[in-house]
Amino acid sequence: MVGMIELEGLTKRYGEKVAVDNLSFGVAPGIITGFLGPNGAGKSTTMRMVLGLDRPSAGDVRIDGRHYHQLKDPLTHIGALLDAKAVHGGRSAYHHLLCLAQANGIPDRRVHEVLDTVGLTAVAKKKAKGFSLGMGQRLGIAGALLGDPRILMFDEPVNGLDPEGIHWIRNLMKTLAGQGRTVFVSSHLMSEMALTADHLVVIGQGRLLADTSMARFIAENSRSYVRVRTPQRERLLDALAGAGIEVVESGAEVLEVDGDKSAAIGELAARHQVVLHELSPQRASLEEAFMRLTAESVEYHAHDGQTPAGQSPAAPGQAWGSDWRNS
Template sequence: MIELEGLTKRYGEKVAVDHLTFSVRPGVVTGFLGPNGAGKSTTMRLLLGLDRPTAGDIRIDGRHYDQLRDPLNYIGALLEAKSVHGGRSAYNHLLCLAQSNGIPERRVPEVLDMVGLTAVAKKRPKGFSLGMGQRLGIAQALLGDPRIVMFDEPVNGLDPEGIHWVRTLMQQLAAEGRTVFVSSHLMSEMSLTAEHLVVIGQGKLMADTSMAAFIHENSRTYVRLRTPEPERLRNVLHTAGIPAVAVSDGSLEVENVAAARLGELAAEHRIVLHELSPQQASLEEAFMQLTAGSVEYHAHTTAEGPEARRGGQGWGQGWQEGR
């Protein structure tokens, strides 16, 4: 388990992490989300002892990172895949880490095989593609067979097969009872992987809840109905005390009523339905709704076409004005 209590980090007048308190439990994949500049990477660095907190506490299975005798046996992390010695082979890179943490050498070929890098084990990582570098970073995180794993953007540079493999790996590790903490900006992938979410903005905790609860609490859910008799259906719903909103495409939208109840009402009155579909926002939409006020870096576009941009109100000027 990972436990943060009042964790704070300041760089001069800049507060990167602001009194964060939350726990990352074993047995589930916990997603760590936030806009750029929210403090996610700083929090992960603090967890691994790469930076020291200004205030607060952070513990790994009840201990500080610097109290762990062989830390790779407790927590494995991928923060920056390219942070490897370019002159060593992939095998020797992992071997050095294994020897420094009391891990037997036999574990090195095991994790290389696990991530699909056996064929390039003797090659130097400086020639690896981004995806291969990610795989080596994941091998490094798994080297000590730790009870806690932490990944920052683990699917960067991976092809669809690799992304599917990482997703399955994280879910498998959680199913084994391990603590899995993963940060990513790929909302579609996170929605398929994580069961629990921790969301921060400008260093502050904004949400610590299940995936389903997060989407429900930060988005509008409703049922869409289509029928060749929209006015009749609307009258039936009105009589039942159910408000329905007609939209421009001819459908009706109903909030706070189960789709099954609406279908039963339509059947009762022999109204044909062409569509009866519950609508729910995506994780991305819910995330954008919650964090809209805490985005630190805004990009701006202009409404004018190419001719206007060439006339001096172009992308460069629009970008400068938005900084």
Template sequence: MIELEGLTKRFGEKVAVDELTFTVRPGIVTGFLGPNGAGKSTTMRMMLGLDHPTAGEVRIDGEHYDRLKDPLTAIGALLDAKAMHGGRSAYNHLLCLAQSNGIPAPRVDEVLDTVGLTAVAGKKAKGFSLGMGQRLGIAGALLGDPRILMFDEPVNGLDPEGIHWIRHLMKSLAAQGRTVFVSSHLMSEMALTADHLVVIGQGRLLADTSMADFIRENSRSYVRLRTPQRERLLDVLHANGVTVVETAGGVLEVDGHPSERLGELASEHRIVLHELSPQQASLEEAFMQLTAASVEYHAHTGPADGLSGGPVADPGPPRPGWGESWQPRDGKGV
């Protein structure tokens, strides 16, 4: 379990993380979402003791990270697939991690097999593709057979088979009772993987809820109906207190009433329905609805998508160093 309490990080006058309090629980996959610059990477670095909080604290199974005796057996993480010595082979990279954490050497072969890199175990990491680097990073996270796993953009560079594999790996780890915390910008993949969501914007907590509740609370759900007896259906619905929105193509939309009840009303009055379909927003639509006011960088389209010389983006005043992909370390830069 990961517990954050009042976690805050400032870089000079910039508040990157603002009093975050939430708990990542075992047995489920928890997704970590937020627009670019929301503070996700900084939050995950503080969880691992790579950045020190200005205020608040993080506990890993009740302990601060720097007090863990064998950290890789408690929490495994993939934050940057390129964080490895390119001159070492995949095997030797993992062996160094194993030896420094008291992990038996045979475990290296096990995780290489798990991530599908056995055939290239002797090759230097600098020759790996992005997807192979991701697999090696995941192998490092799994090396200590930890109770907690953290992944930042784990599907970057993976082919469809690899994406399918990591999705099921995370679900399998959660089903074993482990804590799985994953950050990703791929909403379609997150919708298939996560059971619970933590959403932040401008460093502040926006949501801490189940996937189903998040979508329901941040989007419109309605029932779509089509019928050749449109006027008759309208009369029946109005007589039963059902408010209807009439849209193009003769389609009717109804909010606040289950599709079962609407179908029963049509059947009772012998009205033929060509369509009766509940409509639910996607995770992406719900996310954009919730975070609209928290987006720091807005792109704009102009004539010919900005190719005519018009503006293509409005990043606001220059703020070097505050993107999600690069963060100064305790205000000292790199």
């Protein structure tokens, strides 16, 4: 399939440390695939191996059936933003992109096109060392787009972008996927990923935890329930018990019922003439689902600064509850 990234048993070791552990998954065209995992999960290392920047210890990764070094014109196959700071600070935005274009047989006119796409035309002749983090991100994205590739790979593309810039990159990725291109993006901003990605690949400690649609991921890794508020709490509790509907949690005026039973509860309340002040289905966010799935894969655990019972205060420079084994 054109525009396909395929990983099979991909593994990367640094001495005794296993950064990526037997990863197998595919990234398909026409959708945005989000790549999630806690810090240190192996996301950046995996992306570097896709581009041939790191050599796998085992396994294989292919782009359209070939290794990156086998691609005749790699920038026309895959464009990537891995490190926005990987720019010669003494070069202007224009000359940075021009060097990339000339080294890869890309027409000079394409430089002007991508500068316009990312909104840097007005500062094209300014040196990159004077760019803000957000401007650097835009320049890195321009470099990824330079070869008009079928595959785009972005590592934390919204770092340093203001709200307008975040909105822009979100729409850009959706446009690229809508054109049938492959878009593979990692981010720590769960709220943004929830608005952007169609499919998710989640890893923890280098291992695959999930490879599924956004909707299915949230459904399988979170709790959905109905929140009910009523001044006639006891009357509603009796009605729910009579219908075999179990209340999971209850407060003074608030009841919670697992599952998506809002219609049944509303009809039941109407039949028993119970006044409802709230009847709202509650569905977990992507962040909540992600935290639940990856709880056992987080390498560094920070706590609230309170000394656990029986434990001595932390030594200077050591954070409470942090796991320093691999720092």
